[in-house]
Amino acid sequence: MVEQDFLKVIEYIKDSNNFILATHLNYDPDALFSLVSMGKILEKLNKNFAIYLEEEVLEKYKFAFSGVKIIRELNIDFNNVIILDCDRLARTGDKFYNYAKDKITIIIDHHATNQREANLNLVLNSSSTAEIVYLIAKELKINIDHYLSTLLLFGILGDTLILTVEMNSHQLAVVFDIVTDLIKKGGDYSFIVDTLLKKNWEDFKREITIMSQAVFDEGILWVLVTDTGNRIESLTNTLNQATKDVKVVILFQEREDGIKLSLRSKGEIDVGYLAKEYFNGGGHKNAAGGFLKMRTELAIDFCLKIIKDYLLKLSLS
DSSP, rough: OHHHHHHHHHOOOHHHOEEEEEOOOSSOHHHHHHHHHHHHHHHHHHOOOOOOOOSOOOOGGGGGGTOOOEESSSSSSSSSEEEOOOOOGGGGHHHHHHTTSEEEEEEEEEETTTOSSSSEEEOOSSSHHHHHHHHHHTTOOOOOHHHHHHHHHHHHHHTTTTHHHHHHHHHHHHHHHHHHHHHHHTTOOHHHHHHOOOOOHHHHHHHHHHHTOOOEETTTTEEEEOOTTTOOOOHHHOOOOHHOOOOOEEEEEEEEEEEEEEEEEEOOOOOHHHHHHHOOOOOSSSSSEEEOOOOOHHHHHHHHHEEEEHHHHHHHO
């Protein structure tokens, strides 16, 4: 079935034209770099396409969009929609979701919680969506040059935290082979690692302040972020990697209409399941996110109770 899905998407891309590409709001490196990588593939195939991005590109990622046009208004009619790194169409935001409703939609994604809502759904158990885009490029016999290899490598290393997230031996072997191939093709590994790891002084101080406020409660490390204007995923990863005895990390971020959750775990603790089942979200087994339309105190209490009950059941099974 997975092979059939892959071939259907390949054939559709070959035979079709007029594509608009999008990814989820609050993009991460995998979302952003799989998005622009797919755009470069369509460009090499001489397809008419546009990349839609509602949010501004962070300064450190702007190099990826050199010579790439981003549209922010949906006033051009495209027949086909490719959505990358989304487990559901609505994650693109209301504006794009409403635009895409009457189009042919393709989802390319690697989240275990994917809803398969598109007309064509390519959902693989891979390290990242960028890895799937790499496989698409290979199947389409695209020349993966220095620029494209750096984009794909950035997406893979960004989503695997530079190959440190938990993967089984087969997944590790596959992704190591792909990373090796992309480096041989000119992917700038040192530049990517430097960009992913190093923060400016103000961001570093902010993260230290937030981490100092973290609470450790029965195996759960949680912290509330009241600064709504910044991304929290990298901080969640930092806390998860740096703490040995913690089972689950939760970052709560206040938003105007509720609380955004960023969850991380280790081993058999499935925060992807918890996010999908209880927190209006989804993701991977050990990395997920969600959203609760509740007041801050209620959201924290609700989330902690759900996770504590889950951890107790897991310990008894």
